[in-house]
Amino acid sequence: MARLEEAGIRPVAISVDTPEESRNLRQQAGYTFTFLSDPKAEVIRRYDLLHAGAGIEGQDVARPAEFLLDSSGTVRWLNLTENYWVRARPEQILEVAKALQ
Amino acid sequence: MNIRRLNWPIWAGFLLSLIAFLSYFLVFVWFPVTRDFPWVNLLLFVLATALLLVGVRRAFAPDRSRPKLSKIAGVILTSLGLAIFGLFVFATLINARRLPSSQSAPQISQKAPDFTLSDTNGKPISLSELLASPVKGKVPRGVLLVFYRGYW
Numbered sequence: 001m002a003r004l005e006e007a008g009i010r011p012v013a014i015s016v017d018t019p020e021e022s023r024n025l026r027q028q029a030g031y032t033f034t035f036l037s038d039p040k041a042e043v044i045r046r047y048d049l050l051h052a053g054a055g056i057e058g059q060d061v062a063r064p065a066e067f068l069l070d071s072s073g074t075v076r077w078l079n080l081t082e083n084y085w086v087r088a089r090p091e092q093i094l095e096v097a098k099a100l101q
Numbered sequence: 102m103n104i105r106r107l108n109w110p111i112w113a114g115f116l117l118s119l120i121a122f123l124s125y126f127l128v129f130v131w132f133p134v135t136r137d138f139p140w141v142n143l144l145l146f147v148l149a150t151a152l153l154l155v156g157v158r159r160a161f162a163p164d165r166s167r168p169k170l171s172k173i174a175g176v177i178l179t180s181l182g183l184a185i186f187g188l189f190v191f192a193t194l195i196n197a198r199r200l201p202s203s204q205s206a207p208q209i210s211q212k213a214p215d216f217t218l219s220d221t222n223g224k225p226i227s228l229s230e231l232l233a234s235p236v237k238g239k240v241p242r243g244v245l246l247v248f249y250r251g252y253w
Contacts, residue, residue, distance in 0.1 A: 008242035013219065015251030022251075023221035036218040036226065037236055042217040044248065048205035055252050062248040063200045067213060069244045073232055075207045078242065083197045084250070085130065086137045095246060100242045 001033055003090060009068070009097045010034070016041050016061050038062075068093060070100050106168075108159050111175050118182035121145035122189050139193050146186045153179040213246070236251030 002010050011033040015022065022035040044050050044062040065076040066088045068077040077096040079088040125142045130133035135142075160175035207213050216226040231244050 002243060005237055008239060009146065009245050010231060010236045010241040010243070011245045011247060013247045013249060015249050017218050017251035019221050019223045026221055034219050034226070034231065037220075038218050039112060043214075043218060046216065047207060047248070048203045048215050049201070049248050051201050052251070055250070057252070059252065061250045061252065063203065064250065065203065065206065065246075065248040067246040069213050069232065069246065070125070071232055071240070073213050073215070073228065075209050075211050075213055077119075078209060080200075080203050080206060080212060082200065083194075084200060085139075085193055086196050087133075089133050097243060097245075 001031065002088070003094060004097065005033070007094055007097045009093075009100075012036060014038055014043065014062065015042065016055070016059065066093070068100075069097055076100060107154050108171050108175060108210060110152045111156030111178050114144055114149045114156055115178040117145060117149035117152060118185045122185050124160045125189070125193065127234075139189075142189065142193075146189065147199045149182055150186065151245075 004011050008021055013031075013033065013035045015021075015023065015035075015037070016039055017037060018039055019037045022037055026032075026035050038044050041050055041060050041062070044060075047065070049062045049065050052060050054063075055061040064081050064084050064087060066079045067075050070076050076099075077093070079092075081087060103239045121142050124145070125135075125139050129139065129141055157175050159173045198240050213228065217225050220226050228244070232241065235241070
């Protein structure tokens, strides 16, 4: 994630966790980038990423997904994994990031 | 207890099943090569199953003055070991694929819908602000939106 920031890419993490829960996770993991809370899954729904009832207590959560936007907010790359143990690797994202102005 | 009478393949096989299961979530999940497809764990499970089968054969071999308990323990541990294997395959290869199709998610070359959400201090922040405000002193060349499940 630090390498992304060096490449001029701002990482932003989004989940249904409350700001307090996100703050704890961010501190424990030692992350410094932005974490956003979408407790009612409004944005997650707008992006069609809702995984209904899939939370540990049956809550609606986001399915894992990554979008790389250029400075105009246009999607330049995305990853919608088919298996939640399989995630995008930072190298893949850095490769695409290089091509952005 | 006479060590030569102990049916060690059964116990080793059962222990290896446990290790094969737990090591994925504790160790191998941290490395993309062993996480994306759990080949190390599947190999360990194959080895564990082989040990369990050898153990069952030993337990049911005629004579060998093996106590009856050995057969019962053999069947129970082998069943448990195989159940752990099944649970692992379900958790990593079957259940993990039950994800929504997200067909209406923003596609490449589409504009990502703007939004405003609270950061960890409860302060609202919009996507347009995230695209425009500097990162390490420079206007960002892009933003990476990472949606994650939370509640972990």
